[in-house]
Amino acid sequence: MKNETHDITHLLVKHDIRPTKIRRAIAGLLFDGHDKHVSVDDVIDLARRQKIRTSVASVYNTLNQFASAGLLRRVTVEQGRAFFDTNLSAHHHFYFEDEERLEDIPTEDINVSGLPELPQGRTIKSVDVTIRI
Amino acid sequence: MKNETHDITHLLVKHDIRPTKIRRAIAGLLFDGHDKHVSVDDVIDLARRQKIRTSVASVYNTLNQFASAGLLRRVTVEQGRAFFDTNLSAHHHFYFEDEERLEDIPTEDINVSGLPELPQGRTIKSVDVTIRI
DNA sequence: ATGCCTGCAAAATATTTGCATGTAA
DNA sequence: TTACATGCAAATATTTTGCAGGCAT
Numbered sequence: 001m002k003n004e005t006h007d008i009t010h011l012l013v014k015h016d017i018r019p020t021k022i023r024r025a026i027a028g029l030l031f032d033g034h035d036k037h038v039s040v041d042d043v044i045d046l047a048r049r050q051k052i053r054t055s056v057a058s059v060y061n062t063l064n065q066f067a068s069a070g071l072l073r074r075v076t077v078e079q080g081r082a083f084f085d086t087n088l089s090a091h092h093h094f095y096f097e098d099e100e101r102l103e104d105i106p107t108e109d110i111n112v113s114g115l116p117e118l119p120q121g122r123t124i125k126s127v128d129v130t131i132r133i
Numbered sequence: 134m135k136n137e138t139h140d141i142t143h144l145l146v147k148h149d150i151r152p153t154k155i156r157r158a159i160a161g162l163l164f165d166g167h168d169k170h171v172s173v174d175d176v177i178d179l180a181r182r183q184k185i186r187t188s189v190a191s192v193y194n195t196l197n198q199f200a201s202a203g204l205l206r207r208v209t210v211e212q213g214r215a216f217f218d219t220n221l222s223a224h225h226h227f228y229f230e231d232e233e234r235l236e237d238i239p240t241e242d243i244n245v246s247g248l249p250e251l252p253q254g255r256t257i258k259s260v261d262v263t264i265r266i
Numbered sequence: 267a268t269g270c271c272t273g274c275a276a277a278a279t280a281t282t283t284g285c286a287t288g289t290a291a
Numbered sequence: 292t293t294a295c296a297t298g299c300a301a302a303t304a305t306t307t308t309g310c311a312g313g314c315a316t
Binding site: 076077078079080081082094096097103105106109110111112113114115116118119122123124125126127128129130131132133 | 209210211212213214215227229230236238239242243244245246247248249251252255256257258259260261262263264265266
C-alpha cells in the first residue's frame with residue numbers, strides 16, 4: 001500500500017500544481033476517497049481541527065486553483081456562497097435549502113434528453129441539474 | 134384597450150403588494166410582455182434611462198418582494214450576482230458565461246425524466262437545468 | 267393619522283488583491 | 292537563487308439593514 005502523503009503530492013504534481021505545505025494539507029482533507037461538497041468556511045474549519053494554520057485568502061487561492069486544474073468542480077446554487085465538489089464524474093445535485101447543503105444525484109438516476117439546438121458557434125461547457133428541496 | 138398603468142397597479146394589488154410609485158415604476162419596466170432576465174444593476178440602469186430616481190436598496194427590496202410574491206423568479210447561476218426572471222412558466226436556461234447573460238430554453242425543448250427518489254419527507258421546490266455555454 | 271416605503275449611509279457577507287516575507291525547486 | 296506561495300490587511304463587490312423623513316390608505 002502506497003504512502004498517502006506521497007499520493008497527494010503526486011496528485012498535485014500530476015496537475016501541475018506545486019505541492020506546497022498548505023496545498024498538500026488541503027488536498028489531504030478533501031481527497032480522502034469520499035465525495036464532499038465544501039465551502040471555504042468548511043475547509044477552514046476542517047483545517048483548524050487538524051491543527052493546520054492557514055488564512056482565508058490561501059484557502060480561496062487553493063480551492064480556485066484546484067478547480068482550475070480540474071481537481072474540484074465549482075458548484076453554484078446560491079448567490080454569495082461557493083461550493084466545491086470533489087466528485088468530478090458527471091452527476092447532478094439535490095440542494096437542501098433549509099440546511100444549505102448539497103447531495104449528489106448519480107447521473108443514471110436522472111435523465112436529461114432532447115437538448116435544444118445551441119446558438120451558433122457555441123459548445124456546451126456543462127449541463128447542471130439542481131433539484132431544490 | 135385597458136390603461137397600462139392601471140393594469141400594473143392591479144397586478145401589484147392582486148399580489149398583496151402596495152402599489153407605491155417606485156414599485157409601479159419597476160413593475161412597469163419589467164412586465165411589458167417580454168421575458169427578461171435582469172440583475173439589480175440592470176433595473177437601476179433601466180430606471181435611470183426613464184428618469185426614475187431610486188436607490189440600490191429600494192431596488193433590492195422591490196425585486197426581493199416581487200420574487201416572494203411570485204411575480205419574479207430568482208435565478209442563481211453565478212455566485213455574487215442575482216438574476217430575476219420575469220418568465221414564470223416552467224423552463225430552463227442557457228447561461229452564456231462570457232457575456233454573463235441568460236436565455237430561456239422552453240420546457241418542451243429539453244426532457245428531464247426519471248427523477249430520483251426524494252429523501253424522506255421532502256418535496257421538490259424546483260428543478261433547475263442550466264446549460265453553460 | 268398610521269403604518270408601511272424610500273433613500274441614504276453604514277453594516278454585513280463573500281471574495282479578491284497587494285505586498286512583504288517565507289518556502290519549494 | 293529565483294520564482295512562486297502564504298498570511299495579513301485592505302480593497303471590491305454584492306446584498307442587507309437602520310433610521311429619519313415621506314407617501315399610501
